[in-house]
Amino acid sequence: MKKRTWLIPTIAASVAAAAVSSLGVHISNRIMYIKKKEDTTILQREIDAKRYDEAWFQQCTKETLTIDSPNGYLLKGYFLRPLDTPNTVIICHGVTENKINSARYARMFERLGFNTVIYDHRRHGESGGKTTSYGHYEKFDLQAVVKHVRHIVGEHAAIGIHGESMGAATTLLYAGTIADDADFYISDCAFSSFRALLATIMTSELKMHTLPYHIGQFFVRLRDGYSIGSVTPIDAVRHIEKPVLFLHSLPDAYIPANMSVDLYNAKADQKALHLFEHGAHAQSFNVNPAEYEEVVARFLRQYVAN
Numbered sequence: 387m388k389k390r391t392w393l394i395p396t397i398a399a400s401v402a403a404a405a406v407s408s409l410g411v412h413i414s415n416r417i418m419y420i421k422k423k424e425d426t427t428i429l430q431r432e433i434d435a436k437r438y439d440e441a442w443f444q445q446c447t448k449e450t451l452t453i454d455s456p457n458g459y460l461l462k463g464y465f466l467r468p469l470d471t472p473n474t475v476i477i478c479h480g481v482t483e484n485k486i487n488s489a490r491y492a493r494m495f496e497r498l499g500f501n502t503v504i505y506d507h508r509r510h511g512e513s514g515g516k517t518t519s520y521g522h523y524e525k526f527d528l529q530a531v532v533k534h535v536r537h538i539v540g541e542h543a544a545i546g547i548h549g550e551s552m553g554a555a556t557t558l559l560y561a562g563t564i565a566d567d568a569d570f571y572i573s574d575c576a577f578s579s580f581r582a583l584l585a586t587i588m589t590s591e592l593k594m595h596t597l598p599y600h601i602g603q604f605f606v607r608l609r610d611g612y613s614i615g616s617v618t619p620i621d622a623v624r625h626i627e628k629p630v631l632f633l634h635s636l637p638d639a640y641i642p643a644n645m646s647v648d649l650y651n652a653k654a655d656q657k658a659l660h661l662f663e664h665g666a667h668a669q670s671f672n673v674n675p676a677e678y679e680e681v682v683a684r685f686l687r688q689y690v691a692n
Contacts, residue, residue: 476535
């Protein structure tokens with residue numbers, strides 16, 4: 387009888403531990419290995435929407451980039467050089483996308499006097515890397531890209547960084563925690579805190595309560611080596627001295643626009659904020675192209691000697 391009494395709680399504890407582990411792996415898998423869009427799907431979508439000008443892209447002077455990531459894999463991209471200028475904007479795409487999604491901004495920056503670099507984040511497109519970390523490891527990759535581009539264009543060239551969604555968070559994390567060495571930054575629909583965003587998504591979309599959320603955080607740290615709570619652009623932005631333009635669409639239901647408002651308020655000076663009346667998440671440019679370009683042009687006229 388005593389042995390049976392001892393076995394019951396032991397078995398129950400083992401079952402509970404197995405259940406927690408299974409749940410932790412499941413949640414962390416969804417975070418670390420978020421389902422990406424197919425590269426062919428992205429390309430066809432951009433062609434159909436007439437945002438990707440294939441003829442222009444093919445004839446544009448460009449260089450294929452292969453850059454060593456400090457995280458131990460290769461980053462792939464293109465240096466698009468339609469203009470005879472060293473001034474360059476590096477474009478960081480959002481999660482589940484790739485560099486072709488960034489090509490739509492290349493034509494806008496060409497009109498504004500800049501060449502562009504488009505590249506695939508880790509685990510996206512042609513770049514290496516096993517997991518997505520929502521800016522944590524991506525910011526070190528961006529550092530490698532900036533150094534590579536600076537080596538090509540020279541110390542006197544104007545370099546800007548444009549990021550969308552996760553790319554915007556990566557941009558702010560890079561500038562605020564690694565090196566504020568670009569001339570300007572454009573943050574389009576960034577989240578202010580990955581922990582806050584993830585908690586909202588898990589409770590509202592995945593219908594999970596706080597305990598599974600905390601289990602997921604623990605397993606991400608255990609398996610991928612970083613804390614979700616450390617991915618906080620709102621802390622990073624307080625340390626950025628160079629000009630930042632914050633953009634967001636008010637109807638964004640994935641990353642709420644008030645996150646960009648909070649980021650704007652957290653930055654001391656040399657900043658601008660524009661909220662678009664129309665557009666879902668990461669759709670500000672697609673829905674409001676003329677307005678978007680004018681806002682960016684006004685920001686550049688105010689803060690960047692081009």
